[in-house]
Amino acid sequence: MILQKKYSHVIVLGIDGAGSFIKDADTPNFDRIFSDGAVTYGALASNPSISAECWGSMLLGVGPEVHKLTNSIVSAEPYPSDSPFPSLFRRIREAYPDAELGSYCDWNPITYGIVENNIGVSHDTANDDVLVDIICEYILDKKPKFLFIQFDSVDGAGHKHGYGTAEHLKRIGEVDGLVNKVYTAAENAEIIDDTLFIVIADHGGTNPGNGEGGSHGGWTDAEKYVTFAAAGKGVSHTRIEEMNIRDLAAIVLYAFGIGLPVFDEAGWTSQIPEGLFSDVNISPYRDISHLTGAAPRVSKIAHTSELI
Numbered sequence: 034m035i036l037q038k039k040y041s042h043v044i045v046l047g048i049d050g051a052g053s054f055i056k057d058a059d060t061p062n063f064d065r066i067f068s069d070g071a072v073t074y075g076a077l078a079s080n081p082s083i084s085a086e087c088w089g090s091m092l093l094g095v096g097p098e099v100h101k102l103t104n105s106i107v108s109a110e111p112y113p114s115d116s117p118f119p120s121l122f123r124r125i126r127e128a129y130p131d132a133e134l135g136s137y138c139d140w141n142p143i144t145y146g147i148v149e150n151n152i153g154v155s156h157d158t159a160n161d162d163v164l165v166d167i168i169c170e171y172i173l174d175k176k177p178k179f180l181f182i183q184f185d186s187v188d189g190a191g192h193k194h195g196y197g198t199a200e201h202l203k204r205i206g207e208v209d210g211l212v213n214k215v216y217t218a219a220e221n222a223e224i225i226d227d228t229l230f231i232v233i234a235d236h237g238g239t240n241p242g243n244g245e246g247g248s249h250g251g252w253t254d255a256e257k258y259v260t261f262a263a264a265g266k267g268v269s270h271t272r273i274e275e276m277n278i279r280d281l282a283a284i285v286l287y288a289f290g291i292g293l294p295v296f297d298e299a300g301w302t303s304q305i306p307e308g309l310f311s312d313v314n315i316s317p318y319r320d321i322s323h324l325t326g327a328a329p330r331v332s333k334i335a336h337t338s339e340l341i
């Protein structure tokens with residue numbers, strides 16, 4: 034059932050391993066794009082703070098204790114098209130059968146292992162600096178309804194040098210330029226006025242301070258707090274007080290006027306953060322902190338192709 038549609042387009046740009054460190058980096062484009070939008074550097078990652086667990090939560094609207102995806106699973110197994118926890122792509126496809134949908138991720142296991150492979154999702158993969166131009170062409174050519182992007186190089190810099198180090202922040206600044214390219218492409222495609230534009234990180238990471246490089250998977254502040262930012266008509270100019278990265282799923286469905294699944298602690302736990310939209314009909318936000326009990330484990334896997 035389609036409720037009132039708020040946007041014709043949603044672009045989600047994920048920056049792997051950026052955590053909350055965007056606030057410490059030189060990001061003039063991010064600052065400009067979200068100057069009238071909603072921003073938080075305290076969105077809560079999924080536990081453990083590892084890529085598949087976190088991107089899975091965002092795209093499925095359920096926690097890792099429910100979806101049970103890990104990096105090795107999403108790298109090896111296509112996401113089942115009959116899962117009781119369909120991806121955002123499948124939910125949007127069912128509501129809008131002819132819509133153009135795209136998933137463009139440097140770390141391709143997201144597209145392979147978290148998105149159903151048989152529902153007509155356009156996709157490609159390459160290193161961030163190459164992928165961005167492919168994405169911009171795609172936006173201009175197809176004006177996608179839903180576009181999900183993941184850039185991986187910031188996580189690579191964190192694994193190599195430590196998260197929050199000068200090198201990690203420098204790479205965030207460079208990826209800020211890629212964010213601008215994507216945003217500008219949506220402007221040039223003349224869809225930006227009807228687009229909900231989101232930047233989100235999956236997790237942060239540690240800095241051991243000995244030049245050894247960082248890791249993530251645990252539940253320290255540097256790992257678990259991440260950036261979320263939204264811009265578009267109807268988005269409040271606010272600092273979001275409380276949200277979880279899995280709320281991305283509810284936000285995207287809301288934007289497209291697709292009814293949210295029933296909240297269920299054994300399933301769908303994605304909610305619309307209070308204050309994000311100037312819509313008084315949004316349900317009060319529930320505390321789900323007791324659900325983030327999955328055992329932390331440390332990821333030393335540097336999955337960016339830059340490090341291979």
Ligand SMILES: [Zn+2]
Pocket residue numbers: 049050083084085188235236
């Ligand atoms: Zn990650």
